[in-house]
Each structure stands twice: as C-alpha cells, then as structure tokens.
Amino acid sequence: METQIFLYSVYEIELNLELDNVVFTSPEDKQYIVNTFMKSNGKLSARCYIDEVGTWSYTLGETVVNIFCTRPSLKLHGKIKACGKNNRKLMYEDGTPYYMLGFECDWLFHIDDKDEQIPKATVLLNDIAQNKFNMVICNLWANDVKWKETGGRGTCYDFSNPFETPYQRNLDGTMNYDELNLKFFDRVDKIFNLANELNIVIHLMIYVWNKCVPWPKLFSKQDNAMFKHVIDRYAAYPNLIWDISKEALNSASGEQIKEKCNIARELDPFGTMLTVHDDRFCRQNPYAINIHSIQCWDYGIHEIMLEIYNNAKPNPLLNIEHGGYERGVYDVFMGSYDDPYICLERNYIIAFAGAYTSYYWQNAAWSIVIWNYHELLPSVRPNYHYYRNLYNYMEYMNYENAYPAPAHSPCQMCMDDGNYYYYLKLRGTRCVTLNNKNEHIDAQTLEWYNPLTNEFANTYTEEFKGYHAMPCPFNQEFSILRIKHN
Structure with missing residues (x-):
C-alpha cells in the first residue's frame, strides 16, 4: 500500500499496536526513529517530518507501508x-x-x-x-x-x-x-x-x-x-x-x-x-x-x-x-x-x-x-x-x-547588501550626514522610505567624497535612505 504526501508535510499514523517508536526510512536511506505518543481518543500516534522527495517506508508488524512524497506544496517551505x-x-x-x-x-x-x-x-x-x-x-x-x-x-x-x-x-x-x-x-x-x-x-x-x-x-x-x-x-x-x-x-x-x-x-x-x-x-x-x-x-x-x-x-x-x-x-x-x-x-x-x-x-x-x-x-x-x-x-x-556596516555618520545606522547602503535616520534629525574621507559616491537619485506612512520619495545628490549632508523629504520623521554603491 502507498500513500502520497507533499514535501515538508507532517505525516501522521495511528497505531493498533503497542509500540514505543516507529522507524521511518527516507528515499536516501536515512532512518528516523519516531517516538509514539497517546491522543485523547486512546490511540497511539506517530508523526514523521517528510523532507525528501521519493518513496518513504515504515513497518508495522509484518506490514510494510510506503509513502510517496511528491513535489512540495507552494505553501510549504520546510523547517x-x-x-x-x-x-x-x-x-x-x-x-x-x-x-x-x-x-x-x-x-x-x-x-x-x-x-x-x-x-x-x-x-x-x-x-x-x-x-x-x-x-x-x-x-x-x-x-x-x-x-x-x-x-x-x-x-x-x-x-x-x-x-x-x-x-x-x-x-x-x-x-x-x-x-x-x-x-x-x-x-x-x-x-x-x-x-x-x-x-x-x-x-x-x-x-x-x-x-x-x-x-x-x-x-x-x-x-x-x-x-x-x-x-x-x-x-x-x-x-x-x-x-x-x-x-x-x-x-x-x-x-x-x-x-x-x-x-x-x-x-x-x-x-x-x-x-x-x-x-x-x-x-x-x-x-x-x-x-x-x-x-x-x-x-x-x-x-x-x-x-x-x-x-x-x-x-x-x-x-x-x-x-x-x-x-x-x-x-x-x-x-x-x-x-x-x-x-x-x-x-x-x-x-x-x-x-x-x-x-x-x-x-x-x-x-x-x-x-x-x-x-x-x-x-x-x-x-x-x-x-x-x-x-x-x-x-x-x-x-x-544585508549586514551591519560602518555608518560614517554621527547619528545613523547602516546596512550593506553589496549593492546599496541603507541608512536608518531616527526621528528628530533632518538629514543623513556622511563623513567618510575614503568613500566616493557618484551623483545619483536617492531613494527614501517612511516606515510610518509606507511612502517612498526621491531626492538627488551630486557627486561627493567626505562630509556631505542629504536632506530628508520627510523632514524630521523616522526614515530610511538607500544609496547605491559605485
């Protein structure tokens, strides 16, 4: 007998036998010793996490049960x-x-x-x-x-x-x-x-x-x-x-x-x-x-x-x-x-x-x-x-x-994803001010985000190196600025 199940699903069985555990074997021959537990209906149960595509199996007494794991559900991504x-x-x-x-x-x-x-x-x-x-x-x-x-x-x-x-x-x-x-x-x-x-x-x-x-x-x-x-x-x-x-x-x-x-x-x-x-x-x-x-x-x-x-x-x-x-x-x-x-x-x-x-x-x-x-x-x-x-x-x-990076700024926090710098500007500040003598930034359109209103806005900055202030279009509101790497 064979049952079909999606990848990354929970497969549950109820047992008529008194067993402490059930051994499940995966398509790649990994064995999982799965302990049983009692439910309120008086039945012993066991649950196995299905994380490989192919045929799984377990044995109850003299009966071998096969489970075929097919492609994943679009909703399931695994542990x-x-x-x-x-x-x-x-x-x-x-x-x-x-x-x-x-x-x-x-x-x-x-x-x-x-x-x-x-x-x-x-x-x-x-x-x-x-x-x-x-x-x-x-x-x-x-x-x-x-x-x-x-x-x-x-x-x-x-x-x-x-x-x-x-x-x-x-x-x-x-x-x-x-x-x-x-x-x-x-x-x-x-x-x-x-x-x-x-x-x-x-x-x-x-x-x-x-x-x-x-x-x-x-x-x-x-x-x-x-x-x-x-x-x-x-x-x-x-x-x-x-x-x-x-x-x-x-x-x-x-x-x-x-x-x-x-x-x-x-x-x-x-x-x-x-x-x-x-x-x-x-x-x-x-x-x-x-x-x-x-x-x-x-x-x-x-x-x-x-x-x-x-x-x-x-x-x-x-x-x-x-x-x-x-x-x-x-x-x-x-x-x-x-x-x-x-x-x-x-x-x-x-x-x-x-x-x-x-x-x-x-x-x-x-x-x-x-x-x-x-x-x-x-x-x-x-x-x-x-x-x-x-x-x-x-x-x-x-x-x-994205990982934390030096902000080169007196009051902002910075993340770097390899393509952009992201600066967190807290409430009460009017701009993101950079002061990094070694970092050259090309002229570019800057992207700002307001986390409270979910608004995006753009401003422009000229090419610069060293001290530079970039005013925020949201004024003193809490905002995030994205700057592209050179």
Whole structure:
C-alpha cells in the first residue's frame, strides 16, 4: 500500500499496536526513529517530518507501508535553518529567505479554553498573518502574571488562571500531575495546524518561571513525562522553534536548562531549531542552541546588539524582548516604552544591528488577549500595519544579504547588501550626514522610505567624497535612505 504526501508535510499514523517508536526510512536511506505518543481518543500516534522527495517506508508488524512524497506544496517551505555570514541569517529548508518577525502571545493555547474549534485563536492568527507576522511566541502553559496592577481583570479578554492545562485536574480542581491532559494537547494540535497553513512558526516556550505556573518538580517523573510528550508530539512540525524556557534561570540552573536542551535533541529526530530565552545562557552555551535569544530593554540597544553581533558565536540573533510594549485599551504591564512609534523604531534599530525582533501589544502579549482587535475603535487599535511595512521593507532590501556596516555618520545606522547602503535616520534629525574621507559616491537619485506612512520619495545628490549632508523629504520623521554603491 502507498500513500502520497507533499514535501515538508507532517505525516501522521495511528497505531493498533503497542509500540514505543516507529522507524521511518527516507528515499536516501536515512532512518528516523519516531517516538509514539497517546491522543485523547486512546490511540497511539506517530508523526514523521517528510523532507525528501521519493518513496518513504515504515513497518508495522509484518506490514510494510510506503509513502510517496511528491513535489512540495507552494505553501510549504520546510523547517527553519541558519545561513549567511557567520550563521546570522535564517532561511527555510528549500532556500526561501525567512525574515523572522515575532508576535508575543503567551496565552495563545489558553484563549480557547475548553473550545475545541479554537475560534479566538483562528481570528488572532489570521489577523497577525495578514500583517506579515510569521512567528508567534507562546508558552505551553501560562497561569497568571506576577505583577499586582494589571488592567482588564474580569473582562471577557481575561484568560488568567485557565482551567485546561497540560496536566489533568482532580475533581476538586487541584492538579493531577500523574496524568497528562490529552484533550488540551489535541487543541494545541489544531493551533499548530492552523499556524502551519498560515506560514506562522510556533516559537514554543516549554517552561516559564514568571507566570505563576505550578510546575511539578523539574526532572521528576511527572515533569519528564510532560516534556517527552511535547517533544514527541510536535517535533515533526516544520513551523516550530523550541524554546526550553522563558526567564530561563529564574528557577532552574544553567546546567539543568542545558540538560533539557540535550534531552530535546535526543528526542527530536528532525533537528528542529532550539533556543533559550536568556542571553547569558546563550553566550555561555552557544553550541547547545541554534538561535541566540536576547532580552534587553536598554536605551542604547543598537550598540548592545552590535556587540553581541560582532562577538557572539555563530548563531542567528533574536532580540525576543526589547522593552517596547505598545499600549492598548488596558494597561497590563509598565515596561520601558509603550509609545507605538518608539516601539516600532526599536524594532528597526535592532534589525539594523543584524538581529531579528519581536512585537508586543499589551493587550495580546500576556493574560489579557484582545483577539478581535477589529472590533475596537480605530483610535485604540494596535498598529499591526507598521509591522507589515517593516516586513515588506526588509524583504525589499533583501535582508538575507544585508549586514551591519560602518555608518560614517554621527547619528545613523547602516546596512550593506553589496549593492546599496541603507541608512536608518531616527526621528528628530533632518538629514543623513556622511563623513567618510575614503568613500566616493557618484551623483545619483536617492531613494527614501517612511516606515510610518509606507511612502517612498526621491531626492538627488551630486557627486561627493567626505562630509556631505542629504536632506530628508520627510523632514524630521523616522526614515530610511538607500544609496547605491559605485
């Protein structure tokens, strides 16, 4: 018997046999030992990631089953991989560039508590996909926030203290850590599947230590069972990045987190990219991770990110939390920056330091989740469209080929893609001023871009060398200037 499937798909089988694993053989004779896991219907299942065209096979008892992998679907590009100079860039497995743009939604798996049709997650994920967010950062289990003052409590958007968790509850509502809540994971499956259809990567933070989660003891039998189930169940998904822990060292040691990284590697036969939400851990353990995550709220974020870019080991860089939490209807958390403009500017500054970045809206990032932002008055809606502009411009500038370069300018940041220089002009400055005695620039038409309005404009500059000021047609607005190489 033979089944057909697209390249980069998840192939799932249900078993009538009691097996710990199923061995899949690829067309190039690679073998993948795929662990089984239990679903809520009482059936054992196994999922294999199909990454080669041709005939795959697996054996159940005396039956050999063949799977024929045909050409890829136009929507599927494979798992995320590192590429580029010093492994600082990301691409899909088929070579398509991946400009990572994250959207924080810690409570994503809880906003449809007990609703198997996931209506709220469906609205939210479709909205962010339409605005070019291609990664959602979420917790496997989030309970409540630790800070005392948070707006939105008691509203229909308050998803704190969810009943459904990765573990079952006893009749009195207390946790039963000896039994996994398989219906909870069935619902998570649906979110993974929908995100995959929308080309959204699930950045899955398995543990979190600052969301009041009553975890069982780390490395206990109950903890190990949950961790293994998660890896076995989701490793085959192409739209996945493992994040072992948010606030990683708050309640676990570096050695414990490193051991969890090792276990995830051993259980995952498909080599899914992995990170830890902690700059210190990533600096000290660069070969335990594939993506270096940074949390930094500092004002001088560009210099800090450049220092990491220039000195950290070869992994892509992700500033997963830069202190910019765009204000919403409810004040949920008082970070360093909540003005929509400043939050956007910090994302560009980080991008111009060669790193990927993420967006936080206070009314989606944590326990208060306004999934249907279209129903808000326009004056209080989040500025998702700013990030659609950001994504489109990074794609336009071929970010996969652009790297930080000396700006030779007192206040601008520069990227160089081999054909053009890109200068980031922050608000409050009127021009891009160059002062490089060794760089000769031909007379040319300059291209300017306004990230707020999505406008392009042209100005002209004569041939020059050394000090030269180029006025911006958008005056003091935040802008990007593109200058062609000689």
